[in-house]
Amino acid sequence: MVLTEIDKKIIRILQEDFPLSPNPYQDLAKKLEIEETFLLKRIEFFIDDGIIRRFGAAVKHREIGYEANAMVVWQVEDTRTKEVGKIMAGFEEVSHCYERPTYPQWQYNLFTMVHGKSKEECEEIAKKIAHSVGVWDYRLLYSSQEFKKTSMRYFCE
Amino acid sequence: MDNLDRSILNRIQKGFPITSRPYLEVASQLGISEDEVIERIKGLKKTGVIRRLGGIFDSRKLGYKSTLCAIKVPEERIEEVAEIINHHLGVTHNYLRNHPYNMWFTYIAPSDEVLMNALHQIKKETKIDDLIHLPATNFFKINVNFHLKEDA
Known part of the structure; x- marks a missing residue:
């Protein structure tokens, strides 16, 4: 187009x-x-x-009670990433779910953003997801500091 | 924030009306006046609950390339490196996270070439070579929409 x-x-x-x-x-x-x-x-x-993904208000999730958000990274067998990614995407607590490449120094290939009221809740959600897909090699990465969060300005360069 | 604010937020996070009088449409659905809807939204923006009102675009559909990067920054250089990275207009998010790869940022650029040059530039400017480049290869879900319970 x-x-x-x-x-x-x-x-x-x-x-x-x-x-x-x-x-x-x-x-x-x-x-x-x-x-x-x-x-x-x-x-x-x-x-x-689909050029506009969403039209409306972008809400700061911390302001509406989702105090904790974790980037959960998962190490999934290559043959299972599609199947597992689809299941993970089905959880309402998951806002984003992507597959990304791996490197010798980085073996996690599935990424989910999980939102909860607390770190404990994020851990519970991750455990629930782990059970449903049978993947146990995962880590929760929390953001301890936000240095930047803006919307991209397209066609302004 | 009260119940009416929550109702308004639930109504306008997605599917904001594309009609001449959008606030009037939201108002009539909620049984309040157009003025009140506008005033409430102004208030929610002022207190920072609403970050922005408008369109959220799909970078891929617009021909842009995006990626997620992680970089290993020595503890004592965190503020300085964050500043160098944030200075790039293509950087939309940048967070410190609990991992040896401690700084995570997203980069959006009009082409792969611009993107790769920018990452090279960041390595040079920060003098940090340990940067992993993680462009998504499969998208299973992209959805930032929060339902707010209206009974509280």
Whole structure:
């Protein structure tokens, strides 16, 4: 899919703070010098096509009571990664689940982000997942400090 | 944060209305006024509960390449190295974690070439060669959406 210059302008403006006015799309359309109906159609297309993964409010999970989040890394046999990844993705406490490459100094190939109210809860969740997939070689990596957390700005380079 | 705030958050984290009067639509679903929805969202942004309102894009669909990296940073250099890494615009997340590979960051770039050059640059700038590059090869779930219980 080739994005037009106007598409890129729309994407750029949707990465900024969305207006908190009664007619936010009309406000954006005016800035972009396009019709509001055209803007609404393009946004709907971006969502249908998956270019926009989610449209709405990004919430800080610490602020809503998910104090602990662990990156759980798993060492899974190569032949089982697809099957295991799908099962792990089915847990509602898991927000992200990816397969990643391994190196001699790094043997964990499945990554899940697990969210809980406490470290103990994260450990319980990881144990529950381990039981369901039969994988026992895993570690919970907690973030002790956040140095940066931003949204990517596309088409701004 | 009260129950109404939670209801609003549950309604607008995903599927924010794509209609001329989105706040009015949320308001009528919750039985409150458009003004109140807008004021509540302003409040949630002010207190930091809402990080941002808008679109979350799929970097792959836009032709961008993304990766996760882990780097082994000596204890006494943590702040300094974090600053060097954060300085790169393509770095969107950077955390300290409890592992010998203690600094974990994500990098998003318009192409593989730009990405690899940037990682090379980071090694040079930090003078740390022990960096592992972990681009995802399979995506089983990408979903950051939290349901808030409305009975509390």
